[in-house]
Amino acid sequence: MAEAPARRQTRQRTAVAEALEAQGEFRSAQEIYDIVRQRGDSVGLTTVYRALQAMADDGQVDVIVRGDGEAVYRQCSPSHHHHLVCRSCRSTVEIDAPDVERWAADVASQHGFRDVTHTVEVFGVCARCAD
């Protein structure tokens, strides 16, 4: 859990964080905006975007940019992990990938690369949706 800069704790940020916490799946900013409002909080859309970005910057939220370019957010566990996401219901499983970490480091090293990062996402149809 990264040490966050001194951000003010506003009711809007709390509302966004709570809305996210109540979700298990990745959600877009627009969706989160809707969820916040459904829960009875009044927060501007711009503020939702900003709250999510701040949380992402602070390492409190994971962001994936989807194939269509839209960013989706999820409150995940703090440790480094990857995602197995159902294409249908979007349920998400956090997965560790020591083999992948090792592979990425090796490959990068073989080609003389430094300061290496990687993205890994796995998509499929979950057991429940496959039925």
Added chain:
Amino acid sequence: MAEAPARRQTRQRTAVAEALEAQGEFRSAQEIYDIVRQRGDSVGLTTVYRALQAMADDGQVDVIVRGDGEAVYRQCSPSHHHHLVCRSCRSTVEIDAPDVERWAADVASQHGFRDVTHTVEVFGVCARCAD
């Protein structure tokens, strides 16, 4: 190499394909548009987008959606592979990842997922840019 539907061979598509072929790096549609024009071909921006999308659909071009949501395109070898991309000069190395393929399949299977796909990209600073 997927069997492409019956697409017409237009001078615009040829120009876009040749522009891409001359590049080793991932390039955005806007950049490819500029390159095409620099090479003396007159092609509309919309047409560039459409040509790239058609090529991507046909499996002739790889697409990555960048962290900022923008799509970038590259003409790659036909076989399944991943990319090691320099953050600075954007030079791109195609890499095989049998370990990752295996890991992805195992992980998905463990969680009962079917019809599994994955995305894996590795970013770093290449040897030349690190100096």
Added chain:
DNA sequence: TTCGTATTGACAATCATATTCATTTAAGGC
């Protein structure tokens, strides 16, 4: 309570990308 300044939110702006629709053009048949 006061004050400094971070934050908000409605509106406007941005920009990659997609749609529209009249026109152009590839390609197949004769």
Added chain:
DNA sequence: GCCTTAAATGAATATGATTGTCAATACGAA
């Protein structure tokens, strides 16, 4: 080569996720 069909084009327009603006609000330290 001509004709026909329909795929493709391209300029203008539209879309929509996201970000910027700026006056107003509100957090939190003193």
